Amino acid sequence: MNLRSSILILCKNEAANMGPCLEAVFGQKGAGAFEVIVVDSGSTDGTLEIARGYDVRLEEIPAKAFHHARTRNYAASLANGEILVYLAADAFPTSEHWLRALLSNFEDEQVGAVYGRHFPKKGSSFEREDALSAVYGEERVVKEPASRRRLGYRYYHMSTVNAAIRRGVWAATKFPEELKVFEDLGIAKRILDRGWKIVYEPAASVYHSHQHTTLGLFRRYFDIGFTFRQLGIWNEGTKASLLQDGWKLVRRKVARFDRNGNGGKARASLSQDLAKSAGMLLGLNERFLPLILKRRMSAFGVYE
Numbered sequence: 001m002n003l004r005s006s007i008l009i010l011c012k013n014e015a016a017n018m019g020p021c022l023e024a025v026f027g028q029k030g031a032g033a034f035e036v037i038v039v040d041s042g043s044t045d046g047t048l049e050i051a052r053g054y055d056v057r058l059e060e061i062p063a064k065a066f067h068h069a070r071t072r073n074y075a076a077s078l079a080n081g082e083i084l085v086y087l088a089a090d091a092f093p094t095s096e097h098w099l100r101a102l103l104s105n106f107e108d109e110q111v112g113a114v115y116g117r118h119f120p121k122k123g124s125s126f127e128r129e130d131a132l133s134a135v136y137g138e139e140r141v142v143k144e145p146a147s148r149r150r151l152g153y154r155y156y157h158m159s160t161v162n163a164a165i166r167r168g169v170w171a172a173t174k175f176p177e178e179l180k181v182f183e184d185l186g187i188a189k190r191i192l193d194r195g196w197k198i199v200y201e202p203a204a205s206v207y208h209s210h211q212h213t214t215l216g217l218f219r220r221y222f223d224i225g226f227t228f229r230q231l232g233i234w235n236e237g238t239k240a241s242l243l244q245d246g247w248k249l250v251r252r253k254v255a256r257f258d259r260n261g262n263g264g265k266a267r268a269s270l271s272q273d274l275a276k277s278a279g280m281l282l283g284l285n286e287r288f289l290p291l292i293l294k295r296r297m298s299a300f301g302v303y304e
Contacts, residue, residue, distance in 0.1 A: 004031065004032035004033055004034060004081060004082055004083060004103065005031065005032070005034040005035075005081040005082065005083040005084075005085050005099065005103060005164070006034065006035050006036075006037060006078075006079035006080060006081030006083070006084055006085065007025055007034055007035070007036045007037070007085045007087055007099075008037050008039070008072075008075040008076065008078075008079065008084060008085065008086050008087070009021065009022075009025075009036065009037070009038045009039070009056075009087050009088070009089050010038075010039050010041070010066075010071055010072065010075060010086075010088070010089070011038060011039070011040050011041070011043065011047055011051075011089035012040060012041045012042055012043050012047070012063065012066070013043050013044065013045045013047060014043070014045075014047050014089035014090060015043070015045040015046040015047045015050060017089050017090040017092075018047050018050045018051055018089055019050050020092050021087070021088075021089050021090070021091065021092055022036070022050075022051070022054045022056070024092050024093040024098070025087070025093065025099075026054065026055070027096050028093070028096055028097070028098060028099040028100070029096045029097065029100070030097060030100045031099035031100040031103055032103075034081060034085075034099065035057065035079070035080060035081060036054070036055070036056040036057070037056065037057045037059065037075060037078050037079060038051045038056045038057070038058050038059070039059045039060075039061065039071060039074065039075045039078075040058065040059070040060050040061070041060075041061050041062070041063050041065065041066035041071065042060075042061075042062060042063030042066075047089075048060070057078070059075075059078060061074070067177065067180075068175075068179070068180065068181050068182075068183045069174075069175035069176055069177045069178075069179055069183035069186070070175075070177045072086065072160065072175045072183060073174055073175050073177065076165075076167075076170050079167070081167065082166070082167055083102075083103060083106060083164050083165070083166060083167065084164065084165045084166075084167055084170055085099065085102060085163070085164045086160040086161075086162070086163050086164070086165070087161070087162060087206070088160075088161040088162070088208060090208060091118075091161050091162055091206040091207065091208035092206055092207045092208070093205070093206050094119065094205045094206060094207060095205070097203070098116070098204050098205065098206065099204075101116070101201055101203040101204035102114050102116060102163075102164045102201060102204040103164065104201075105199045105201055106164075106166060108197070110195075110196060110197050111166070111196065111197045111198070111199055112165065112166050112169035112173075112191040112194075112196025112197060112198060113158060113163060113164065113165045113166065113169065113187075113188070113191050113196070113198045113199075114163065114164045114198070114199045114200075114201050114204070115158045115159055115160075115162060115163035115164075115198070115199075115200060115201070115204075116162040116163070116200075116201050116202070116203075116204030116205055116206060117136045117162075117200075117201075117202040117203075117204065117205035117206070118132050118136045118159070118161065118162065118205070118206060118207075118208045118209065119132070119136075119205055119206070119207050119208070119209075120132050120207075120208075120209040121207050121208070121209045124209045124211070125211060125212075125265070125268070125269060125272075126265050126266060126268070126269035127212070127217070127268075127269040127272040127273065128209045128210070128211070128212070130249050130269065130273075131249075132209065134245050134248075134249060135154060135157055136200075136202070137202065138202055139202065140199070140200060140201055140202055140203075141154075141199070141200040142197055142198075142199050143155055143192060143197060143198040143199070143200070144192075144197045145192075151241070152238055152240060152241020152242070152244075153238045153241045153242050153245075154241065155192070156185055156188045156189050156192065156231075156233055157185070157188065158184050158185070158187070158188035158198055159184055160183070160184040161206070161208050162204065162205075162206045162208065163184065165187070165191075166196075169191055169196055170187075172194065173187055173190040173191055173194065174187070174190075175187045176190065179227065179230070180300055180301065180302050181223055181227070181299075181300040181302065182223070182224065182227045185227060185231065185233075186227075186231060189231055189233060212272070214268075214271060214272050214275045215275070216299065217272050217275050217276050217279065218275040218276065218278060218279040218297075219279060219297055219298060219299035220276075220279065220299045220300075221275075221276040221277075221279035221280040221283065222279040222280070222282055222283040222286075222297045222298060222299065223283060223298055223299050223300050223302055224279075224280060224283060225279065225280040225281065225282065225283020225284040225285075225286070226283040226284075226286050226298070226302055227283075227302075228283070228284060229283070229284055229286070229287075234284060242280075246273070246277060249273055250270065250273065254266075254270070279297070282297065283297075291303060
């Protein structure tokens, strides 16, 4: 049987999410034949038992063996499909046409990868709502050299929470295993720099969001700044677009201060945005900081 796609789900202790995720996956229509491969890295909460209740190929690796890039490359190596579809276990497709919307973009042979929209889950913070709306809008975007200046920092953005990569493109690029985190940013750069297009497809949407503490956001954005420098994608266009979007978010939050009793949430969100900005700035300039301090600032242990 020729498989159009392989859906790859990496997980650990996702008992609360695995069932809804797989229900949505197996409810997809109009996308042709596909397989589902689940790679688990040491679940102890019933995730494995839930996964075994569905028609999936289940592979287990030790918890210590998990690595954001290496494990994604491993999952891809197990696949038989023409298109590798990455989906987080806590991301739920919003419709039965999610997969078809992703795959339809590969009719253009120059498209190397596609990623879809993220909607915040119910109860998400203002910070998450605004952050997701800033990078996952309503407009379909085709990323190619001519759009680089216009897109700024968004040019290399791609999230494997909800994405698809042409198998041959993955084989030629791979997720960069020298990165401890933000491996999707790394492979996006490799794909675009080698001449393939990346498409943002808003019709391929999922519900996905996390609740972050202010300190957690500071440390996460410190690592983002570090990765921007590591990959060499920090330039005037990137800087200008980040500043522009940052100013828009600040104005949006200030406008919420006295609206419908949301002042407290808006102020908390503004504080989180300031923490993100500080983390990003320090990450971009980490070469001036002592190693002991950088290790404390990093969320993902990029200095270990």
